Amino acid sequence: MRVAQETAAGRFANQTGLVTGAASGLGRATAIGLAREGARLVLFDRDEAGLRQTQAACAGAITVVGDVTSAADHARAAEAAAGLGTISLLATAAGILGPTKPLAEVQEAEWDQLFDINVKGTWLAIRAVLPVMLAAGRGAIVTFSSGAGLAGNTTFPAYSASKGAVVLLTRSLAASHAGQGIRANTICPGPIETPMLRGTFAAAGDEAAAAEREAIFRARNPMGRFGTAQEIADTALFLLSDTASYINGVALPVDGGRLA
Numbered sequence: 001m002r003v004a005q006e007t008a009a010g011r012f013a014n015q016t017g018l019v020t021g022a023a024s025g026l027g028r029a030t031a032i033g034l035a036r037e038g039a040r041l042v043l044f045d046r047d048e049a050g051l052r053q054t055q056a057a058c059a060g061a062i063t064v065v066g067d068v069t070s071a072a073d074h075a076r077a078a079e080a081a082a083g084l085g086t087i088s089l090l091a092t093a094a095g096i097l098g099p100t101k102p103l104a105e106v107q108e109a110e111w112d113q114l115f116d117i118n119v120k121g122t123w124l125a126i127r128a129v130l131p132v133m134l135a136a137g138r139g140a141i142v143t144f145s146s147g148a149g150l151a152g153n154t155t156f157p158a159y160s161a162s163k164g165a166v167v168l169l170t171r172s173l174a175a176s177h178a179g180q181g182i183r184a185n186t187i188c189p190g191p192i193e194t195p196m197l198r199g200t201f202a203a204a205g206d207e208a209a210a211a212e213r214e215a216i217f218r219a220r221n222p223m224g225r226f227g228t229a230q231e232i233a234d235t236a237l238f239l240l241s242d243t244a245s246y247i248n249g250v251a252l253p254v255d256g257g258r259l260a
């Protein structure tokens with residue numbers, strides 16, 4: 001009767017987790033969902049005020065203000081998690097859009113910052129918690145790629161490349177450690193209503209250009225709407241839960257059929 005017990009106590013009762021990018025959007029929604037279902041959480045982000053708002057909705061959670069490009073900050077977060085219990089859940093939602101311009105116009109510093117946050121930041125988070133998960137023989141990891149990590153993108157090609165890297169980082173992780181009790185999957189969201197999506201439109205230029213980009217994004221989605229943070233959080237929780245016990249190494253589009 002494992003399933004019935006899990007439901008009554010919350011799917012993540014007695015589990016410890018770490019969520020990066022927890023101060024906003026998809027990381028916040030994922031953290032709130034995990035906490036509601038019983039997880040003890042470390043909320044990691046560089047935005048202290050946003051973290052505090054998320055913390056208010058996550059019973060028992062603690063915050064770590066830090067930068068995902070810093071191995072030292074990840075070590076602090078992992079140490080904080082150890083104070084709560086043996087970490088078994090990781091969601092890496094921290095990320096940026098970076099330059100929305102043709103590849104030939106992207107500056108080296110922009111490229112480096114984008115890959116530092118989106119790719120290195122994801123790897124560092126994994127590296128910080130994996131030894132504990134391996135020692136315990138149990139761990140579920142969800143990373144955040146993008147639909148732009150599965151198909152080329154002309155609006156933000158550098159971002160697309162960084163999210164493609166997240167897909168294969170996650171698949172490699174999944175293939176490497178499945179035999180040791182670790183599962184890893186990545187979510188590839190389509191356009192989801194968060195501050196990042198609004199930034200994507202604003203990056204088009206003035207108000208008219210932003211409205212035009214928004215209309216294009218909406219029109220090319222088969223459902224004719226953007227997703228909600230809750231829809232992505234629900235997917236993350238499913239993939240992190242034991243219900244997904246045989247799902248490993250998947251790059252799952254959650255995009256209303258955009259890539260169908």
Ligand SMILES: NC(=O)c1ccc[n+]([C@@H]2O[C@H](COP(=O)([O-])OP(=O)(O)OC[C@H]3O[C@@H](n4cnc5c(N)ncnc54)[C@H](O)[C@@H]3O)[C@@H](O)[C@H]2O)c1
Nearest residue numbers: 021023024025026046067068094095146189191192194196
């Ligand atoms: N919203 C979408 O439409 C969409 C679509 C596809 C993929 N994604 C991906 O989902 C993830 C979450 O996106 P979101 O829409 O919630 O974005 P968001 O901008 O609302 O939140 C991102 C969070 O990451 C944090 N962050 C950024 N750089 C950081 C750093 N160096 N150190 C610590 N924290 C940092 C920010 O402070 C912020 O709280 C991102 O990886 C994004 O690329 C989003």
